[in-house]
Amino acid sequence: MASAGAPAIELRGICKAFGPVQANKDIDLVVPRGTIHGIIGENGAGKSTLMSILYGFYRPDAGEILIDGRPTQIADSQAAIRAGIGMVFQHFKLVRNFTVLENVILGAEDGALLRPSLSRARGELKRLAAEYGLQVDPDALVEDLSVGHQQRVEILKALYRRAEILILDEPTGVLTPAEADHLFRILRGLRDEGKTIVLITHKLREIMAATDNVSVMRRGEMVGSVRTAETGPAELAELMVGRKVLLRVEKPPAAPGAPVLELRGLRMVDAQGVERLRGIDLDIRAGEILGIAGVAGNGQTQLLEILGGFPEAGATLSGEIRLKGAPLALAGSNGRARRAAGIGHVPEDRQTEGLIMDFSAWENTAFGYQDAPEYNRGGLMDHAAIRADAADKIARFDIRPPDPELAAKNFSGGNQQKIVVAREVERDPDLLLVGQPTRGVDIGAIEFIHKRIVALRDAGKAVLLVSVELDEILALSDRIAVMFDGRIMGERLPDQATTGELGCLMAGVDPATRPEVVS
Numbered sequence: 001m002a003s004a005g006a007p008a009i010e011l012r013g014i015c016k017a018f019g020p021v022q023a024n025k026d027i028d029l030v031v032p033r034g035t036i037h038g039i040i041g042e043n044g045a046g047k048s049t050l051m052s053i054l055y056g057f058y059r060p061d062a063g064e065i066l067i068d069g070r071p072t073q074i075a076d077s078q079a080a081i082r083a084g085i086g087m088v089f090q091h092f093k094l095v096r097n098f099t100v101l102e103n104v105i106l107g108a109e110d111g112a113l114l115r116p117s118l119s120r121a122r123g124e125l126k127r128l129a130a131e132y133g134l135q136v137d138p139d140a141l142v143e144d145l146s147v148g149h150q151q152r153v154e155i156l157k158a159l160y161r162r163a164e165i166l167i168l169d170e171p172t173g174v175l176t177p178a179e180a181d182h183l184f185r186i187l188r189g190l191r192d193e194g195k196t197i198v199l200i201t202h203k204l205r206e207i208m209a210a211t212d213n214v215s216v217m218r219r220g221e222m223v224g225s226v227r228t229a230e231t232g233p234a235e236l237a238e239l240m241v242g243r244k245v246l247l248r249v250e251k252p253p254a255a256p257g258a259p260v261l262e263l264r265g266l267r268m269v270d271a272q273g274v275e276r277l278r279g280i281d282l283d284i285r286a287g288e289i290l291g292i293a294g295v296a297g298n299g300q301t302q303l304l305e306i307l308g309g310f311p312e313a314g315a316t317l318s319g320e321i322r323l324k325g326a327p328l329a330l331a332g333s334n335g336r337a338r339r340a341a342g343i344g345h346v347p348e349d350r351q352t353e354g355l356i357m358d359f360s361a362w363e364n365t366a367f368g369y370q371d372a373p374e375y376n377r378g379g380l381m382d383h384a385a386i387r388a389d390a391a392d393k394i395a396r397f398d399i400r401p402p403d404p405e406l407a408a409k410n411f412s413g414g415n416q417q418k419i420v421v422a423r424e425v426e427r428d429p430d431l432l433l434v435g436q437p438t439r440g441v442d443i444g445a446i447e448f449i450h451k452r453i454v455a456l457r458d459a460g461k462a463v464l465l466v467s468v469e470l471d472e473i474l475a476l477s478d479r480i481a482v483m484f485d486g487r488i489m490g491e492r493l494p495d496q497a498t499t500g501e502l503g504c505l506m507a508g509v510d511p512a513t514r515p516e517v518v519s
């Protein structure tokens with residue numbers, strides 16, 4: 001039995017070090033039952049480490065965990081599940097070629113895939129889905145589901161295991177705005193049923209909209225817990241970063257010059273014969289930021305990959321790309337050749353495309369630019385020069401920990417992103433391609449990355465920005481193009497576009513022809 005009135009979670013004096021890095025220092029945290037509790041903090045502040053301790057992935061070096069008032073040892077994730085704790089990770093842990101039902105029961109029951117238990121499980125899954133608004137077809141293969149639906153499966157998996165506490169790590173990073181709204185409705189529903197939710201996010205908007213209380217971490221320490229109703233974004237930002245943060249982008253009006261990138265009739269058919277780009281015409285001028293808005297999966301990824309010089313294997317391309325008036329090869333190119341031509345590229349997925357995760361930070365800062373004269377001496381790569389350059393970038397971008405020898409995989413997500421941005425922006429490219437530049441990045445670093453992108457524009461460079469964050473598109477872009485189903489649905493100026501209008505274009509509806517759909 002739970003002690004009446006005891007908090008769902010209480011952490012006392014939790015400490016955890018990774019070598020010299022003290023990821024959690026003497027952390028206390030109280031999460032009352034039946035509440036949504038936000039955890040915020042800069043990249044590398046120790047949020048994921050703390051939640052991984054609660055979920056049994058790491059053993060703390062010191063400290064105590066109480067669940068419902070009872071001291072509880074959580075040696076592994078099975079123990080966490082027994083204690084009623086479920087976790088939804090940033091990168092889902094589903095088996096892609098299994099059905100929803102198979103994924104939900106996998107590991108939850110003895111003899112998991114036996115028929116009788118399968119039919120019982122199906123009934124239970126349907127009940128949970130109906131009760132919490134988590135509709136999803138039990139027989140669909142996970143690989144055929146949208147990201148939002150895959151996340152529902154993760155939540156259903158936790159509920160099926162009778163989780164009373166649900167931890168979500170950056171759950172909206174991969175969702176569309178509509179999917180994110182739906183998720184928060186679900187979380188409020190779960191809270192109202194008495195469940196306890198812990199939400200890690202970098203988005204203060206989500207903290208303000210969805211949480212009851214919020215705790216702030218900085219550099220491994222817990223610096224404060226407050227009731228959400230009694231605080232605001234500016235105060236939270238300051239607590240997180242330890243200084244005032246501008247929550248908007250300051251930029252002078254653009255002064256566009258000659259076209260840097262010209263696309264004419266760019267088409268791409270993938271190896272399965274699906275037409276992903278259906279004739280893209282775009283111009284980007286020197287000194288301007290063109291933002292491409294759109295729901296993920298409408299061709300933005302393919303566009304960036306082609307421009308960046310690594311189109312999907314087996315794709316057929318046609319059309320024309322010109323960089324400063326000179327034609328660029330469509331296929332048969334590569335990222336190094338594109339970079340040498342003056343195209344910098346911050347890919348959408350830093351882990352698979354932006355970094356080599358097992359390589360050190362210093363090696364990664366040269367990735368794609370190995371041929372640069374300053375990195376080579378006497379026909380050999382000059383490791384000392386690359387290391388010195390990396391140390392300089394680490395200092396100027398405040399990458400933490402400031403250790404050039406650390407493998408990319410051992411940096412937190414936001415610091416990994418800074419390594420990629422530092423490498424590409426510092427090269428002063430004529431055209432910078434940026435995909436989701438601030439995904440998983442804290443607000444201090446967002447401010448910094450946005451400033452660097454604007455500075456590049458002000459130095460007369462062209463920027464192509466792809467982001468699923470409409471706020472980011474609106475804040476940074478000088479012009480906005482909306483992509484839907486492999487086409488440009490329309491172009492708008494940011495100060496003339498409403499989010500309703502952009503939302504319509506993102507859903508494939510042109511408000512110019514159907515004005516009744518824009519409120």
Ligand SMILES: Nc1ncnc2c1ncn2[C@@H]1O[C@H](COP(=O)(O)OP(=O)(O)OP(=O)(O)O)[C@@H](O)[C@H]1O
Binds near residue numbers: 022045
């Ligand atoms: N397995 C590991 N080995 C070495 N260092 C690690 C490991 N896991 C985390 N760290 C370090 O511990 C610190 C805390 O990382 P953690 O991932 O908990 O931060 P976070 O607050 O979740 O960051 P982010 O918002 O970027 O996800 C960081 O300095 C990170 O580099």
